[in-house]
Amino acid sequence: MKRFIVEREIPEVGQRSISEMREIAGRSNDALAQLAPRVQWQESFIAADKTFCVYLAEDEEAIHEHSRISGIPLVRITEIRKLSDPTMGPRKR
Numbered sequence: 001m002k003r004f005i006v007e008r009e010i011p012e013v014g015q016r017s018i019s020e021m022r023e024i025a026g027r028s029n030d031a032l033a034q035l036a037p038r039v040q041w042q043e044s045f046i047a048a049d050k051t052f053c054v055y056l057a058e059d060e061e062a063i064h065e066h067s068r069i070s071g072i073p074l075v076r077i078t079e080i081r082k083l084s085d086p087t088m089g090p091r092k093r
Contacts, residue, residue: 001040001056001057001058002056002057002058002059002079002080003042003054003055003056003079003080004054004055004056004057004060004063004077004078004079004080005052005053005054005077005078005080006052006053006054006055006063006074006076006077007050007051007052007053007074007075007076007077007078008050008051008052008053008072008073008074008075009049009050009073009075010024010049010050010051010072010073011049012048012049013046013047013048013049013050013051014046014047014048014049015048024072027070027071027072028041028066028070028072029041030069030070031065031066031069031070032066034069035062035065035066035069038057038058038062038065039055039056039057039058039062039063039065039066040055040056040057041053041054041055042054042055042056050075054080060077060079063077064077
């Protein structure tokens with residue numbers, strides 16, 4: 001499975017209530033159940049009008065299919081090639 005960042009534009013998503021967010025997540029989970037094991041949702045980062053979601057998927061087409069089934073629009077899919085964190089850099093003493 002490859003790892004992807006999926007950018008979505010959802011107006012005022014950062015101001016939505018917990019029940020509205022649950023409804024969106026429920027639509028996503030229903031689509032994921034139909035597509036399993038081709039695509040998995042790991043987590044999402046929510047901004048004012050966008051979400052940035054981390055998915056594991058066979059390919060980009062599986063993510064496009066998830067979007068079509070769930071009705072949750074997507075703007076961009078970017079494959080994650082490598083990971084980095086602060087421990088990779090030299091430590092100053």
